[in-house]
Amino acid sequence: AQSVTQLGSHVSVSEGALVLLRCNYSSSVPPYLFWYVQYPNQGLQLLLKYTSAATLVKGINGFEAEFKKSETSFHLTKPSAHMSDAAEYFCAVSDRGVPGYGGSQGNLIFGKGTKLSVKP
Amino acid sequence: DAGVIQSPRHEVTEMGQEVTLRCKPISGHNSLFWYRQTMMRGLELLIYFNNNVPIDDSGMPEDRFSAKMPNASFSTLKIQPSEPRDSAVYFCASTRTGYGYTFGSGTRLTVV
Numbered sequence: 001a002q003s004v005t006q007l008g009s010h011v012s013v014s015e016g017a018l019v020l021l022r023c024n025y026s027s028s029v030p031p032y033l034f035w036y037v038q039y040p041n042q043g044l045q046l047l048l049k050y051t052s053a054a055t056l057v058k059g060i061n062g063f064e065a066e067f068k069k070s071e072t073s074f075h076l077t078k079p080s081a082h083m084s085d086a087a088e089y090f091c092a093v094s095d096r097g098v099p100g101y102g103g104s105q106g107n108l109i110f111g112k113g114t115k116l117s118v119k120p
Numbered sequence: 121d122a123g124v125i126q127s128p129r130h131e132v133t134e135m136g137q138e139v140t141l142r143c144k145p146i147s148g149h150n151s152l153f154w155y156r157q158t159m160m161r162g163l164e165l166l167i168y169f170n171n172n173v174p175i176d177d178s179g180m181p182e183d184r185f186s187a188k189m190p191n192a193s194f195s196t197l198k199i200q201p202s203e204p205r206d207s208a209v210y211f212c213a214s215t216r217t218g219y220g221y222t223f224g225s226g227t228r229l230t231v232v
Contacts, residue, residue: 016218034220036223041225041226042225042226043124043211043213043223043224043226044133044211044213044223045219045223046220046221046222051222082168090163098139107153107165107176108165108221109165110162110163111162112162113162113163
C-alpha cells in the first residue's frame with residue numbers, strides 16, 4: 001500500500017529564505033508523486049507532479065521537487081520565500097497508475113500537510 | 121472554464137437532519153472524487169467515480185453516507201442522519217486522462 005509522510009506540521013521561514021518541505025513516500029510500485037497547495041478557505045491546487053520522467057520537477061510559483069528513489073523522498077523547495085507562499089502544502093502519492101494520466105484510474109493518498117508561515 | 125463547482129459553500133444543520141452536498145465537475149472529466157478534510161484526520165478519500173460508476177467507496181465512514189453520480193456533470197454526497205462528528209470541509213475533485221486533479225472550493229459543514 002502507498003503512503004506519504006510529511007515531516008513537520010508547521011514550518012516557518014523568513015521572507016527571502018530557502019523553503020524546504022519534506023515528504024517521504026512508501027510504495028510497492030513505481031510511484032507517481034504530487035505536491036498540492038491550499039490557501040485559506042480554498043481547495044487544493046496542483047503545484048507539480050512526478051510521473052517517472054525527469055527526477056527534478058519544476059512547478060508553478062518557483063517551486064521544484066526532486067525525486068530520490070534511494071531516499072524514498074520527494075522534498076519541495078523554493079530558493080526564496082515570498083509572503084504569498086504562506087499556505088498549507090500537501091504531498092500525495094497515486095495508489096494505482098496515474099489518476100488522469102493514463103493507465104488505470106487510481107486515487108491520490110495525501111500526507112497530513114505542512115503549514116508554511118513566512119515572516120517579514 | 122468555471123472549474124469544479126461545489127454547493128453550498130457553507131452548511132449549518134442540526135443533528136439528525138439530512139444534508140446533501142453537490143458537485144459539478146469540469147466538463148469532459150471522467151473521474152470524480154469526494155474528500156473530507158478535518159484537523160484530526162487530514163484529507164480522507166470517501167469515494168470516487170470513473171465514468172459515473174463508483175469504483176471505490178471503502179472510505180465512506182458508514183451507512184449514513186451515500187454518494188451518487190447520475191450523469192457526467194453532477195454528483196451528490198448525502199449524509200442522513202447527520203451527526204456533529206460529520207463536521208468537516210468536504211471537497212470534490214475531478215480529472216481526466218492527461219490532466220491532474222482539479223479541486224472545488226469545498227463545502228464547510230457544521231452539524232450542531
